[in-house]
Each structure stands twice: as structure tokens, then as C-alpha cells.
Amino acid sequence: QVQLVQSGAEVKKPGASVEVSCRASGFTFTGYYIHWVRQAPGQGLEWMGTINAGGGSTSYAQNFQGRVTMTRDTSTSTVYMELSSLRSEDTALYYCAREPDSSGLLDYWGQGTLVTVSS
Amino acid sequence: QSALTQPASVSGSPGQSITISCTGTSSDVGSYNFVSWYQQRPGKAPKLMIYEGGKRPSGVSNRFSGSKSGNTASLTISGLQDEDEADYYCYSYAGSSTYVFGTGTKVTVL
Numbered sequence: 001q002v003q004l005v006q007s008g009a010e011v012k013k014p015g016a017s018v019e020v021s022c023r024a025s026g027f028t029f030t031g032y033y034i035h036w037v038r039q040a041p042g043q044g045l046e047w048m049g050t051i052n053a054g055g056g057s058t059s060y061a062q063n064f065q066g067r068v069t070m071t072r073d074t075s076t077s078t079v080y081m082e083l084s085s086l087r088s089e090d091t092a093l094y095y096c097a098r099e100p101d102s103s104g105l106l107d108y109w110g111q112g113t114l115v116t117v118s119s
Numbered sequence: 120q121s122a123l124t125q126p127a128s129v130s131g132s133p134g135q136s137i138t139i140s141c142t143g144t145s146s147d148v149g150s151y152n153f154v155s156w157y158q159q160r161p162g163k164a165p166k167l168m169i170y171e172g173g174k175r176p177s178g179v180s181n182r183f184s185g186s187k188s189g190n191t192a193s194l195t196i197s198g199l200q201d202e203d204e205a206d207y208y209c210y211s212y213a214g215s216s217t218y219v220f221g222t223g224t225k226v227t228v229l
Binding site: 035037044045046047050059061062063095097103104105106107109110111112 | 120122151153154155157159164165166167170171176206208210211212215216217218219220221222223
């Protein structure tokens with residue numbers, strides 16, 4: 001069955017970087033886009049960006065340009081999202097999600113990774 | 120890219136129908152048929168309910184329907200049930216390989 005399994009919770013200090021991973025299974029990894037979406041406590045969903053798991057091309061939301069980097073490792077079917085220059089406002093639950101066939105929809109989601117930024 | 124605008128809350132009694140609006144611009148909702156809707160229950164990941172404006176994934180109740188007119192997309196829940204109480208988000212392609220979510224709507228079943 002399709003699964004997206006994310007890495008565990010992280011606690012970081014302001015100014016640091018964090019890397020969250022998303023390991024895919026149950027489907028042909030290179031045939032999909034993987035998106036990252038975050039949700040601050042009590043807030044709505046925010047789209048961060050996407051990576052083509054096959055070719056590796058990326059697209060980032062303007063709000064995160066220069067601070068976010070998405071990469072993938074096809075040998076392990078894993079996508080990584082690194083966010084740098086962390087500030088308290090980056091405290092959130094980070095989700096990865098799968099987009100099939102340039103369809104514009106997100107059909108499977110990871111369980112979420114809580115990133116806490118605190119001094 | 121600004122978030123799509125949704126009402127903060129919508130409520131209805133069991134059995135009633137409710138509609139959630141999602142207003143964007145001619146650069147996102149108005150230009151593409153890639154609008155989807157997600158249900159999120161507390162402590163859970165979002166769940167796809169509607170895609171391409173009005174199509175339902177397998178397993179989603181036919182009480183959920185979607186439509187679009189101009190720059191506004193809508194999600195209608197008919198025959199409202201207690202289990203429909205959740206947050207709902209619209210999501211649209213916004214061009215240049217970017218996407219945007221709506222502000223979210225809390226649905227309360229009275």
C-alpha cells in the first residue's frame with residue numbers, strides 16, 4: 001500500500017537549519033511529485049514547494065525562496081526538505097504529500113513531523 | 120501568492136446542506152481546473168475529498184460535491200452528519216508550478 005513515512009520530531013534553535021525526510025513506498029517513486037505543506041499550531045495549511053521525484057526539478061513558494069531546499073534520493077525513495085535560518089514562526093507540523101501525474105491534487109500524506117524552534 | 124479566501128466557519132444541523140466558498144483570482148482558481156478540497160480532523164493529516172473542481176476519489180461519500188464559477192470554487196456537503204465536523208481547505212494551482220491553499224473553514228454540526 002502507498003505510504004509516506006516522515007522522520008521524527010525536531011527541536012532547533014533560532015538560526016539553525018532542519019532537515020525532514022519523507023520515505024515513500026508502495027508506488028513507483030520516480031513517477032510522482034512530492035509536495036511539502038506546513039501547519040503552524042492552530043493555523044491553516046501552507047504550501048511550501050514541490051519536487052519532481054523523477055527528474056529532481058523543484059518549485060518553491062515565494063515565502064520560502066532562499067530558505068528551503070528540496071532534494072530526493074531515488075535509491076531509497078526518499079525526499080528531503082531542508083529549511084534554514086529558522087525562527088520561532090517556523091514552529092509547525094510539516095507534511096509531505098504525493099501528487100500523481102501533474103494532477104494538481106495531493107492523494108496521500110505523510111504523518112507529519114513537528115519542528116519546534118525555541119531558544 | 121496570497122491564500123485563497125474561505126469563510127472562517129460554517130455550521131448546519133444534521134441532514135442540512137452547507138456550502139463552503141473559496142475565492143481566488145484570475146491567476147489561480149479562475150484560470151485552472153486544478154482545484155481540490157481537503158478535510159482535516161483534529162490531529163490528523165488532511166484527506167482529499169474533491170479534485171479537479173468536482174470529482175470524488177474512490178471512497179468519498181457522494182454527499183460531497185464541488186463546483187466552480189469564475190474565481191470562486193465551492194464545496195457542498197449535503198445530508199450533513201456528525202462525522203463531517205472538521206476543517207476544510209481548498210487548494211489550487213497558481214501557475215508557474217506553484218500552488219496555494221485556502222484559509223480554511225471550520226464546519227460545525229449543530
